[in-house]
Amino acid sequence: AYPPNTELRPLYLEWRKNQPEYAQYPFAFKDE
Numbered sequence: 001a002y003p004p005n006t007e008l009r010p011l012y013l014e015w016r017k018n019q020p021e022y023a024q025y026p027f028a029f030k031d032e
Helices: 008-017 020-024
Strands: none
Touching: none
């Protein structure tokens, strides 16, 4: 998953989970 940066990654994952598409396409984020 991106970004691999240890500081930005948690922020990215949190942001990603807030996206409307996240719940619709959980398979797209399995490797995060």
